[in-house]
Amino acid sequence: MQILARWKRPLILAGAVSFPLLIGAAHPPLAEQVRSLTTSALGPFLGLQSGLVLFLKSQTQTLLELPSLRERNVELQTQIQDLKAQLTQFDEMKSENTRLVSLLQLKADLPKSAVAAHVVGRDPSHWSHYITIDKGSKQGVHEDTVLLHPDGLVGKVISGGPFTSRAILLVDRHSRVSAMNQRTRDVGLIEGTDALDLRMTYLDRDAKIEVGDTVVSSGLGGIYPKGIPIGKVLMIGEADDDLMLYAIVKPFVPFSRLEEVLCVSKQTVD
Numbered sequence: 001m002q003i004l005a006r007w008k009r010p011l012i013l014a015g016a017v018s019f020p021l022l023i024g025a026a027h028p029p030l031a032e033q034v035r036s037l038t039t040s041a042l043g044p045f046l047g048l049q050s051g052l053v054l055f056l057k058s059q060t061q062t063l064l065e066l067p068s069l070r071e072r073n074v075e076l077q078t079q080i081q082d083l084k085a086q087l088t089q090f091d092e093m094k095s096e097n098t099r100l101v102s103l104l105q106l107k108a109d110l111p112k113s114a115v116a117a118h119v120v121g122r123d124p125s126h127w128s129h130y131i132t133i134d135k136g137s138k139q140g141v142h143e144d145t146v147l148l149h150p151d152g153l154v155g156k157v158i159s160g161g162p163f164t165s166r167a168i169l170l171v172d173r174h175s176r177v178s179a180m181n182q183r184t185r186d187v188g189l190i191e192g193t194d195a196l197d198l199r200m201t202y203l204d205r206d207a208k209i210e211v212g213d214t215v216v217s218s219g220l221g222g223i224y225p226k227g228i229p230i231g232k233v234l235m236i237g238e239a240d241d242d243l244m245l246y247a248i249v250k251p252f253v254p255f256s257r258l259e260e261v262l263c264v265s266k267q268t269v270d
Helices: 002-026 028-108
Strands: 115-122 130-133 146-149 152-160 165-169 176-181 187-192 198-204 214-217 229-238 244-251 260-264
Touching: 130 152, 176 229, 187 244, 198 229
Parallel strands: 152 229
Antiparallel strands: 115 130, 115 260, 130 165, 146 152, 146 260, 152 165, 176 187, 176 214, 187 198, 198 244, 214 229, 229 244
């Protein structure tokens, strides 16, 4: 009995292996049917096994490549940031080129030489509007030199040195410019308001000024040349004494975005 117990499992295994062989030798058709049934039964499991092997192989390859993929991703991110910086720089150069072309066109309309300058400083006070430009007496810029922009009148130089100058903007409350209505020729005085708008005062009560009219410099006073665009009339009202009219004028020059100006003297424009 002990001998049989010892050889029980090997005998069963041998029988399981030899039985199909004996069937295949004795009855080939029956063996084919058994093989077909076995294949059909085991097919899904074999497919699952194959898919699992491919999946594990793919994941293993991914894990092996992960460090190099991370490194490549960092390189691509760096390249993207560099390209964005270059694009921003290109847009800035394009914008500056457009502004400088406009200044050159304005300079070409003047009969004599004029000096282009960059705005290199602004007064930090909210109660005044002054700028510093990178041109001074060495470049022919002196006190009362008029500053122009392709859109119109900017202001004038009030002080300076050899290489820089300080100028007051038209919108400063201390700024005064003799001006006139381009359409009706009515004369008044443009005053700064320390805001984005200007105020045209001392208009005759019978003036034919209308909303939408263009205001230009009158040439009176000996500093600002005649005919330089200043702005457009937004509103008209009566002065406190009821003897005069006043007008609110929106300047043509974008003072909050001023970056370049053209420095000219009255004689240059005349």
